[in-house]
Amino acid sequence: MKKITVLGAGIMGHGAAQLFAQAGKNVSIRARRETSLEKAQELITNSFEVMVEKEMLTETEMEQALARITYTTDLLEAIRDTDFILESIPEVLEQKLDTYEIIEGEVSDKTIISSNTSTFPLKELTQRAKHPERFIITHFFNPPQLVPIVEIVKTEQTAENVVNTTYDLMKEIGKSPVVLNKEITGFIVNRVQVAMLREAFHLIEEGVATAEDIDIAMKGSMGFKWAFCGPMESQDLAGLETTQAMVGNIMKDLSNTRDVPSFLSEMVENDQHGIRTNQGFYNYDDHGEKAIHTRDDHFLDLLKLQKRKE
Numbered sequence: 001m002k003k004i005t006v007l008g009a010g011i012m013g014h015g016a017a018q019l020f021a022q023a024g025k026n027v028s029i030r031a032r033r034e035t036s037l038e039k040a041q042e043l044i045t046n047s048f049e050v051m052v053e054k055e056m057l058t059e060t061e062m063e064q065a066l067a068r069i070t071y072t073t074d075l076l077e078a079i080r081d082t083d084f085i086l087e088s089i090p091e092v093l094e095q096k097l098d099t100y101e102i103i104e105g106e107v108s109d110k111t112i113i114s115s116n117t118s119t120f121p122l123k124e125l126t127q128r129a130k131h132p133e134r135f136i137i138t139h140f141f142n143p144p145q146l147v148p149i150v151e152i153v154k155t156e157q158t159a160e161n162v163v164n165t166t167y168d169l170m171k172e173i174g175k176s177p178v179v180l181n182k183e184i185t186g187f188i189v190n191r192v193q194v195a196m197l198r199e200a201f202h203l204i205e206e207g208v209a210t211a212e213d214i215d216i217a218m219k220g221s222m223g224f225k226w227a228f229c230g231p232m233e234s235q236d237l238a239g240l241e242t243t244q245a246m247v248g249n250i251m252k253d254l255s256n257t258r259d260v261p262s263f264l265s266e267m268v269e270n271d272q273h274g275i276r277t278n279q280g281f282y283n284y285d286d287h288g289e290k291a292i293h294t295r296d297d298h299f300l301d302l303l304k305l306q307k308r309k310e
């Protein structure tokens, strides 16, 4: 695997391009607009600089990695002679299907096409594919250059060599891949995340706690534990009779809504998109630049600690 193509230069695309380049791959990243590419280049450079500050990368390694990335608005140029495509365009099914249709007509039989979708099952993504066996999902987490896990999702149509090659590639770039036994909307993590968010949103709607209080409570409890002791392991350590009582007492009282909360839809309608518009659950004045820097600084410390413990 020499050349990697990343389609989409947004929140995930730029981090994925950085990750592959850091691992020694030549990367072509494609966006539709020059301005998106310029922004991506700036974010990648900033992120590498934090790694250099924290002595996880030398200045020379940063320069070499930056030199491995080419930026283009030309889709055909981006996918020319590529070995592996990571599609990271918005979570809109039609846009993804249209993109696959174009690229499938251009790339070699050996090229693997993967999607970074957060939600769609691979069956839906391959509904118009000529060669569904070459498609796979590699679901990275934000920021992909730092978060260790990648969920790999296949169908019974996915070729075994595609799964194996993708798995090996993820290992090669330093990730810990988890291959799902069968596909399901939202995979493992986003199903659990959405179940938790449903309840957190319910608590906000009911006036039990503010968004800020929920963040404080979760960061200092489950957030603190889960990096080293997962939710299942934690139950063993707590005692399963207590888990049984807790689940029995609380489950019946939890929100079981199937709707997106109206306050969230109103926020999006009112241009409160998070860092993109400087307003979300919190306010920003720099499109999240400081928040991203602080987050990455902490995540790099955690990564260092995890590596020491391995």
Ligand SMILES: NC(=O)C1=CN([C@@H]2O[C@H](COP(=O)(O)OP(=O)(O)OC[C@H]3O[C@@H](n4cnc5c(N)ncnc54)[C@H](O)[C@@H]3O)[C@@H](O)[C@H]2O)C=CC1
Pocket (backbone or CB within 6 Å): 007, 008, 009, 010, 011, 012, 013, 030, 031, 032, 033, 036, 087, 088, 089, 090, 091, 092, 095, 099, 116, 117, 118, 119, 139, 140, 141, 142
């Ligand atoms: N934001 C997140 O935390 C995560 C997102 N994902 C998934 O990754 C994918 C990308 O998400 P984000 O990076 O957040 O989106 P984004 O909106 O930040 O970036 C999307 C990029 O794709 C470009 N784009 C739009 N249509 C395109 C097209 N037809 N062809 C090529 N480029 C196009 C946009 O200009 C933009 O640069 C989605 O499938 C999303 O569900 C996965 C994990 C985490």
Ligand SMILES: O=C(O)[C@@H](O)C(=O)[C@H](O)[C@@H](O)CO
Pocket (backbone or CB within 6 Å): 117, 118, 140, 141, 142, 143, 189, 190, 193
């Ligand atoms: O946290 C993440 O990176 C993932 O769970 C995602 O796929 C989601 O898109 C998430 O960021 C949105 O909350």
